[in-house]
Amino acid sequence: MAIDFPPDLIALERSAWAQIQAGRLTVDTARAVHEVIAAFAEQAGLSRYDVEMGLKKAVRHAEAEAA
Template sequence: MATIDFPDDLIALERTAWAEIQAGRLTVDTARAVHEGIAKFAQESKLARLDVEMGLKKAVRHAVEA
């Protein structure tokens, strides 16, 4: 899978969701916002939604610490 250049707002949404998941307090609103952001980005970029979701999770959850 090629590297995807995600917009900052989508990265921020996934970071929020990941923090909430780790804290055991993921909200429906956060989950919905991430899902809708992924769907919109996938449609606009003409990429498969699953590829976008997997790439986003990898970019946020497995980011190399600077």
């Protein structure tokens, strides 16, 4: 399922992913990502799980798909 994520959600997940890779993800950042994902999923009528997995795939695996 292809989900059209808004740019601000992509940017927030990219920020969280960078923090994870650097070993410095904060609870505040993790909570913010979760809350925005949940709100987007509810508004779009989608499963929060599907939105979260799709977003992670879009951000974390974009380079692999582009190659």
